[in-house]
Amino acid sequence: MSAQRVEHAEVVVIGGGVIGTSIACQLAEAGVGVVLLERGQLGAGSSGTTAGVVRAYFPGSPLIGELAVRSVAAYHALAARTGIELLRERVGFLVLCTERQQVEEFRREQAEQRAAGVEVELLTAAAAARRNPLLDEGAIVAAAWSPEAYACDPAAIVHAYATAAERAGAVLRTRTPVTAIDEDGLVHTPAGSIRAETIVCAAGPWADTVAAMAGVELPVTTYPVDLLLTDAPAPALPDLPMTLHPSSLRIRSWGDRILVGMGRPGAEETKAQWRSRVADQLGATYPALAGRRVEHGWSGDLDVSPDGLPVLGRDPSRPFVYAAGFSGQGLCQAPAAGELVRDLVLGNEGNTYDRLGVQRFQPSSGILRG
Incomplete structure (x- = not known):
């Protein structure tokens, strides 16, 4: 050397x-x-x-929301400067509330989120179901909605x-x-x-x-994470926003399929058991997806503090x-x-x-x- x-x-x-x-x-x-x-x-x-989503709203963390708002603006400026399409379409971000306590937590921090530049509002369960028609309206009490979320490459x-x-x-x-x-x-x-x-x-x-x-x-620390795919219930299904459930279940449209994620297996849980748990939560939150097979999409590693x-x-x-x-x-x-x-x-x-x-x-x- x-x-x-x-x-x-x-x-x-x-x-x-x-x-x-x-x-x-x-x-x-x-x-x-x-x-x-x-x-x-x-x-x-x-x-x-x-x-593949860039979003501005981070529940519970207005500081990160502030950085994300800055980042969305910077992406728009970089796209204009380089001519490379970065944020392809605005899909929105829906955060579901299954308990009244979660609604109160949202209300307590909403002013701080808005002060950070984050655009977010509280929707009724019915309004949330209109944003995501797969949602079981009876399974939630409300939802936070932030339009500043973009599908990206x-x-x-x-x-x-x-x-x-x-x-x-x-x-x-x-x-x-x-x-x-x-x-x-x-x-x-x-x-x-x-x-x-x-x-x-x-x-x-x-x-x-x-x-x-x-x-x-x-x-x-670093840990592996898997993202899953499942079939959409109908080919004419409109594009779904990124939707987050308190269980950490999240879905979004992925071409003609649906992308699914939900944390990682527990300490004593196999990947097969975890995938079964994901499928159960998926069906409980989105009845039209009950019983549908979830399959491996791709894997990656996350660095987490x-x-x-x-x-x-x-x-x-x-x-x-x-x-x-x-x-x-x-x-x-x-x-x-x-x-x-x-x-x-x-x-x-x-x-x-x-x-x-x-x-x-x-x-x-x-x-x-x-």
């Missing part, structure tokens, strides 16, 4: 998904010299295994950011895994080493592994910046995450970092989670 030429870069971004390419784009357009390293192909990790978003980053001078290298990181910022790969003034970890499910190479502990919010900040003892723990929602937050990391690198940070950094998990921090 010592015989190989050592390159230099102001910033090395590790990870070529939607978060990493957004960061590379934002930094390069700010005049920062950037090299992005991706172990496989761009967008081949968790960015390519999502439900994750690969197109990654491509748009990668294209813009390269046009601004960033160097993007695929099939270039990071094998080691020295204390002085030397990043090793099979193709050679790069000495970085700042390292940015945006490696998704591999973020904790990459951070550990640099001697940084990130409180994120202890409170389910992103972990974004800078290590206090070394030039190491991290953006991880997006829980499969990176598409919704990538533009804002890129802006936040750019500001961190440039030294223009604000109080958002206090609420998203790892210090929030320290008992003495006094920072409220979420």
Whole structure:
């Protein structure tokens, strides 16, 4: 390794998904010299295994809603700038309430959500059933409705950011895994080493592994998730909004089929048992889908923090910046995450970092989670 030429870069971004390419784009357009390293192909990790929806409403988390609202606006601007269609159609996001307590929780935070720029309202059960005609109106008491949710092509978003980053001078290298990181910022790969003034970890499910190479502990874990498909009950069924049930069951139209997700198997549950539980909940919530076979669609890995919010900040003892723990929602937050990391690198940070950094998990921090 010592015989190989050592390159230099102001910033090395590790990870070529939607978060990493957004960061590379934002930094390069700010005049920062950037090299992005991706172990496989761009967008081949968790960015390519999502439900393909960008939304602004995150129940219980107005802070993330604020980042998502910023991100939706940024996607529209990026599409206009690159000519690449990013947010294809507005499908809306319906969050079902099966208990009055959930309605009260919505009402308590609605003003804060709206202050964050999130457009959301409470619907009656009947109005919710008009939005999603498969819904059993009697199974819910109300629903939150946010129109700002869009079907998208994750690969197109990654491509748009990668294209813009390269046009601004960033160097993007695929099939270039990071094998080691020295204390002085030397990043090793099979193709050679790069000495970085700042390292940015945006490696998704591999973020904790990459951070550990640099001697940084990130409180994120990785677990696999499966998305399922089932047949629609009728070919003339209108497009369904992304619909979330309190059980974590979520569905949306997927071509002429229906995409289904619901967490993951429990600790003592097999995949077959979990799929049976998903099918039962699906039939209880949407009677027209009762008894229908659910089959495997695709799998992916999610990086998740202890409170389910992103972990974004800078290590206090070394030039190491991290953006991880997006829980499969990176598409919704990538533009804002890129802006936040750019500001961190440039030294223009604000109080958002206090609420998203790892210090929030320290008992003495006094920072409220979420």
